[in-house]
Amino acid sequence: MASTLLFVHGTGVRGTALAATLDLLRKQAAEFLPGWKIEACNWGDAFGAAPNRRGASVHGYAASGDPSARLAAQERARWILLADDPLIELRLAPAPNFIGPKPGLKVWDRLPALRDHPDVLALLADVVPPGQWQVLVDEILGDAAWQLVIQGLTLTPPAASPLVARALVVALQVALREQGLPAIGVTVRDKLAALLQSPLGGPPAPGVVDWLLGRLTAYGREHRGQITDVTSPAVGDILRYQARGESVRGLIGHRVKETGARVVLAHSLGGIAAVDWLAMDARPVDALVTVGSQSAYFYEIDALASLPLGTPMPGYFPQRWLNVYDPSDLLGYPAGGIFRGAVEDLVVDNGEPFPESHSAYFRNRHQFWPALADFLKQV
Structure with missing residues (x-):
């Protein structure tokens, strides 16, 4: 019987992009992770940021521009x-x-x-x-x-x-x-x-x-409306998570229960949400993998919802946690120096400059996937 790994995506990801990423993950998993099934937690479509008033807060949104820019x-x-x-x-x-x-x-x-x-x-x-x-x-x-x-x-x-x-x-x-x-x-x-x-x-x-x-x-x-549409999902998702993060964390819990996932693989803001969810109560999860995530930075600036600065990681947090980051990914942070003893950092080189490096982990066949396979053998 296959074990299940639940993928929690990052900022700005919506249905089409998630489908493409999930397809990539499943193709790579078929080669590197035999015996594992990949499922997704699509929080972006349900709880991601969107112009709920059709861009009424953006001057000239409908016309994609403001002819009187100063x-x-x-x-x-x-x-x-x-x-x-x-x-x-x-x-x-x-x-x-x-x-x-x-x-x-x-x-x-x-x-x-x-x-x-x-x-x-x-x-x-x-x-x-x-x-x-x-x-x-x-x-x-x-x-x-x-x-x-x-x-x-x-x-x-x-x-x-x-x-x-x-x-x-x-x-x-x-x-x-x-x-x-x-x-x-x-x-x-x-x-x-x-x-x-x-x-x-x-x-x-x-x-x-x-x-x-x-x-x-x-x-x-000429492109103000389009610029807003492009930038607001990523920036807006972070802001909305800080204000309404319980909905995302609740969906992670629902999907873990629904899929029977033993491992959570979380990218970017998804990693913050996964760490928060796992740190708030005992969960039926054996291991966590965060990729290009900012959970350690959020903790250091006292912005992590689950753990005020100075609070140790609770004993029920999964004993197996792999944190993957590329030094060229300016949104990926090491966690070992912050959560000492609770996490293992893995440094990779995705071969891309920022911002492409932030989304290139799952194409890194030489470092990321072999390391993930070795990590899961011990779960």
């Missing part, structure tokens, strides 16, 4: 992108034709003068620790990635100056954030970005097109 919204989008990669504008900047040495070489040569620029130091005097700006400039001058990107620019210094200025400002913001120091604030941010343009060879001449802002505006305006 400059402030566009600027926020720009700074959000820059926060993730300070060099993104420079990496994606247009590459006009030029004659002679690349203009970016001149821009790079202007950077050392910024280190002790009196106006910059005066602006930052009350908002960053002494020497912070000089250290940042020195680090950038010694960073090969920054040098390669800036020296490779074919934009003229006036056209490049606002892009480089914003990159420097964001680099400062990142450095402050990494040290746990207060942010410089929007007002100082904008003043600093404007102040840096002149010593970098700018500002640009009137009429120069802000190409990135235009692209952000046009795309966001």
Whole structure:
């Protein structure tokens, strides 16, 4: 008689996607897990986030756009992108034709003068620790990635100056954030970005097109409804679970009873829900496998519903727990350092960058499936 493994999916997954994932799981299980049957807990269709008022909270949802999008919204989008990669504008900047040495070489040569620029130091005097700006400039001058990107620019210094200025400002913001120091604030941010343009060879001449802002505006305006539809299931599922998680946990319990599953395999947010459900009471489950999940992080920030920070894992929690994560999956977290003795971490390489790495575990035939097969032999 086959043993049953219950699959609990992650955020943003609905019927069609779940069916495809379940088909993949069953095909892999037929090869790697003989004697095991895969069933699913489809909580996304029943309890996942959805625009229950037909997008009434999203301006212009029905038309997929807002024709009166404001400059402030566009600027926020720009700074959000820059926060993730300070060099993104420079990496994606247009590459006009030029004659002679690349203009970016001149821009790079202007950077050392910024280190002790009196106006910059005066602006930052009350908002960053002494020497912070000089250290940042020195680090950038010694960073090969920054040098390669800036020296490779074919934009003229006036056209490049606002892009480089914003990159420097964001680099400062990142450095402050990494040290746990207060942010410089929007007002100082904008003043600093404007102040840096002149010593970098700018500002640009009137009429120069802000190409990135235009692209952000046009795309966001024309696709606002679609963007909401794409992003809200994943983000909304997390928010809804935090507010209404008992429904998801209840469905896991119902499906375990209905299928007779001995093992729960849970991905992403499904792993959080599975850990919560198993930690709240004794359950008829022998083992847990979490994949690309955030349960340890939720516990560390005291956001796990079942266990307040400092509360030990209850004795009735399954003694066998395998937590699988890929360091390239920014949504996958190790759990061994948080739940000591209760979990075994397995590090894998799915061979994909983020975000693709987050959904690539079940195609990892070289590491994930052999390890899962070995784990289940001991269940």
